[in-house]
Every structure is written in structure tokens, then in C-alpha cells.
Amino acid sequence: MSQYTPALLIINGKGAGNEEIRSSVKQLRDEGLTLHVRVTWEQGDAARFVAEASQLGAKTVIAGGGDGTINEVAAALAQLPAAKRPTLGIVPLGTANDFATACNIPLAPEQALQLALKGRAVPIDLAKVNEDRYFINMATGGFGTRITTETPEKLKAVLGGVSYFIHGLLRLDALKAERCEIRGPDFRWSGDALVIGIGNGKQAGGGQKLCPNALINDGLLQLRLLTAEELLPTLISTLFSGEANSSVIDASLPWLEIHAPHELTFNLDGEPLKGEHFRIELLPNAIECRLPPNCELLD
């Protein structure tokens, strides 16, 4: 398999017991591919492994995990000089795998690994949040945040992506509007928001298409705001169907700033970030990613 350059597979420790991955890696190595494997234990490990990639001569770095793992790998790649930046591959081993699902990346590890090594590399956008945080898929505030921050790991392990949905329904009583102000080029809104979705990708929280018009190579973020004017049942059906409605505000923006009088929690690809001020800026063509020809997030 000499047509492949060496690659590095970073597996989130939660998915490291996957036997299919083990046998696929063995098979690829038997065919002659140099495929390094590293396993994470905690936050920060993936970024350190990405830094190691150039010493290993890896031209492809594969994130084996859910959205949080892809986030960490993609963010570390974006911070490397362009000339030394490996291409991102994705093997979905998380709970919801919202980004991979929206991209039509195969969920079967063997096929995903083939795509991650051989697929067409496409430049994609990333979003930068404040000084040093990023997201590849979506930032959510409000209801969606509660779902993803508080869905217990045990529920995720037993029920997979459905757990986000079930846990979300159990927590409807906890739905609370957040007062905030949002500004961007030719855009200004202030009021009480129940859900704030800022999408590079379309879906989060286990298949909820919060930002149905988002694309990962259009140079724009889709902002979708569900305001507190609507009755709860209408709002929930809107949330799950993605249809238009008067309490839904939509905008496509290259950057935006959010200010709140008290602390808000945003989830960046499912990983929490607290603050009162957020500046979110789209970085066009920030990294290259191997994606299937039928990826639905491409322009």
C-alpha cells in the first residue's frame, strides 16, 4: 500500500475497546501502511498527539471519536502552519457523531478508516471562539447546551445518540430563556433567547437539525435563534422539524458577537465554554478534511 503516506489515528479512550478498529488497523498495517495509533485519556491529549504528527511524518491525522474528539484534533490542526498541516480524517466512535452523520461519513469503522485514508481532501471552514477555542460543527447555547453538557456519560454509553433526545425531553422543565445581545455585520438582536445555534454544520444534540442551511465550505456561519415569545409545544415542534416560524430568527454571518449580562454556557461541539462575551469568527478554508462524494455539508 505504498500509495499511502504515513497516518496517525487518534482514538478517544472511550472508544478504544472497539474490536473492528483493531482488526482494520491490523489489516492496513499488513498491507504495508504505516499507521500510528494514539489513545486519549483526557482533554488536551489529542492536541499533543497532533503536535507529534510531524515527527511521525503523518500527512493524515484521523480523529477516532465523537464531535468533541474531532473538535480537538481540528483545532490543533488549524493552529499549525499551512505548509505543515496534515489532512483531517474522521472515524466516528462517539455517541451521537452529529458531524460525521451530517457528512455521510460511514459509521462502520472499516469503511470510515478507508475514507479517512483515501477520500478526497476538501478545504473546509472552522469557527474560532474568543482567543483559543474552535468548533467544526456547532455552538449551542440554551436548551441544546443543557442536553449536551448534562447528558450523563452512562446514559450515552447505554443508549447512544438517542440519549440526547430522551435526556432533553426529561429536562424540558429546566428550559430557561437567556437574555443576550447578538451583533454581526448588518445584524443586531437583543432579547430573551431559548436556544442559540451557531452552525458550521447542520445538526447537533443527536440529530437535531438546528442550522439546516449551514455548509462547511461557504465561508459563513448560520445563526439560528429560538426566542422566548413562542409557547413551548410550538417551539419544540419547530425545533425538531426545522420549519420556519415567527419566533425563529435566522442569519448567515461571517462573524458575530454575543454579550450577556450574566454568565452563559455555550457548547462547542459538545464541550462547554462559559462566559459573558463571545466573539465567534469563521475561518474560511482553515483545514482540509477527507469527505465522501455525497457529503451533504458541501456547497
Ligand SMILES: Nc1ncnc2c1ncn2[C@@H]1O[C@H](COP(=O)(O)OP(=O)(O)OP(=O)(O)O)[C@@H](O)[C@H]1O
Ligand atoms: N479516555 C477517556 N475517557 C473519557 N473521556 C475522555 C477520554 N479521552 C478524552 N475524553 C474526553 O471525551 C470528550 C470528547 O468525547 P466525544 O465528543 O469524542 O465523544 P461523545 O461525547 O461520546 O460523542 P458525541 O459528541 O459525538 O456525542 C472530551 O471532553 C475529552 O476530554
Ligand SMILES: [Mg+2]
Ligand atoms: Mg461529545
